[in-house]
Amino acid sequence: MDLRAIVVGISLFVFSIGAEGQGLSYNFYENSCPQVEAIVRAALQPIFLTDPTAPAALLRLMFHDCQVQGCDASILVDPNEKTVSSEMAAGKNFGIRKRESINILKAMVELECPQQVSCSDILVLAAREAVAASGGPEIKVPLGRRDSSVPPNYKLADSLLPSAAIGVDGMLQLFAKKGMTVEESVAIMGAHTLGVTHCLNILNRLSGLDQGGRVEGMAPMFEAFLRINCPQGSLTSNASFVLNDPTTLTFDNHYYNNVIRGHGVLGVDAEMVMDPRTALAVKRFAADQDGFFQAFSSAFVKLSSSSVLSGNQGVVRKICNALD
Numbered sequence: 001m002d003l004r005a006i007v008v009g010i011s012l013f014v015f016s017i018g019a020e021g022q023g024l025s026y027n028f029y030e031n032s033c034p035q036v037e038a039i040v041r042a043a044l045q046p047i048f049l050t051d052p053t054a055p056a057a058l059l060r061l062m063f064h065d066c067q068v069q070g071c072d073a074s075i076l077v078d079p080n081e082k083t084v085s086s087e088m089a090a091g092k093n094f095g096i097r098k099r100e101s102i103n104i105l106k107a108m109v110e111l112e113c114p115q116q117v118s119c120s121d122i123l124v125l126a127a128r129e130a131v132a133a134s135g136g137p138e139i140k141v142p143l144g145r146r147d148s149s150v151p152p153n154y155k156l157a158d159s160l161l162p163s164a165a166i167g168v169d170g171m172l173q174l175f176a177k178k179g180m181t182v183e184e185s186v187a188i189m190g191a192h193t194l195g196v197t198h199c200l201n202i203l204n205r206l207s208g209l210d211q212g213g214r215v216e217g218m219a220p221m222f223e224a225f226l227r228i229n230c231p232q233g234s235l236t237s238n239a240s241f242v243l244n245d246p247t248t249l250t251f252d253n254h255y256y257n258n259v260i261r262g263h264g265v266l267g268v269d270a271e272m273v274m275d276p277r278t279a280l281a282v283k284r285f286a287a288d289q290d291g292f293f294q295a296f297s298s299a300f301v302k303l304s305s306s307s308v309l310s311g312n313q314g315v316v317r318k319i320c321n322a323l324d
């Protein structure tokens, strides 16, 4: 072994220690597919151009994949005779869209680097690009995730994904398990600066009134707006929706100004403003977009690195929506 081999060996060793303790690293595809990030970015451009709501869908897709046993691309697997059902059968995955676009990205990556890059890494990269393309921070993400090789489990997904009715307590517990601070937990909720909420997920909040006959923490005009757009007992509740944020296509800190004004769509939005544990961070992010971007970026890395498969665990799937 010559000296150069020894030096290379030592620097690899140093990198593997520094990488989140999860077997991920910032130079994982340096030799096997150095152009992977550029391929994903380029392949997303036509997808974002033809559907401006795709970034929101991809960001939520990453959350719902990573929240269930770590990002392992299990949410992408379609049902067949062997898997019988899919993670998409989980009620909490209602409204999940754009799974098929990860297949497109994967096909582009396979052309240049066959059997090298996992579907789970591509999914995390797509979410990262979704944030940047919407005007949000450019987040550096460590790579090296492996894909699950076992059938996805919709019951597990339903038990691990948060309910639309979750409060601050449940929200903080959820993200503490991913290693997030309270600030980072408030920051990751800022993902709701993008996208929509279907009426199905709002009706419960609109029917639970306080002693004054109001929805707690909601501005009266906004309540009236939601009641008109999402009437109780409507047959179209699964199809109709409201915007999470008036600037729904832009990744900005309007979400926090919005929730402070009582225009938050979910119950946890209103609670975050009132709870002393979270109120300060909400106010800080409403006034300081750079601070929000920074905290969101570190929260994003924690969410997407926690409990992942790496090394010899799992597989690198060839097609993202099938196990084999």
Ligand code: HEM
Pocket: 053, 055, 056, 057, 059, 060, 063, 094, 095, 096, 097, 162, 163, 164, 165, 166, 171, 174, 188, 189, 191, 192, 194, 195, 196, 197, 198, 199, 201, 244, 266, 268
């Ligand atoms: C306590 C935690 C959370 C709860 C209770 C929650 C709940 C929800 C609900 C009910 C919707 C509406 C879905 C629909 O009706 O179509 C939604 C949408 C969305 N969520 Fe969350 N969420 C949480 C955390 C997150 C996180 C951590 C992210 C990303 C990092 C995220 C990203 C999104 C996005 C981008 C949308 C819009 C999706 C679209 O327009 O298709 N959420 N969320």
Ligand SMILES: *[C@@H]1O[C@H](CO)[C@@H](O)[C@H](O)[C@H]1NC(C)=O
Pocket: 091, 094, 200, 235, 238
């Ligand atoms: C609406 O969606 C929910 C949750 O996925 C489902 O249980 C219900 O059957 C759907 N209702 C209609 C009318 O499709």
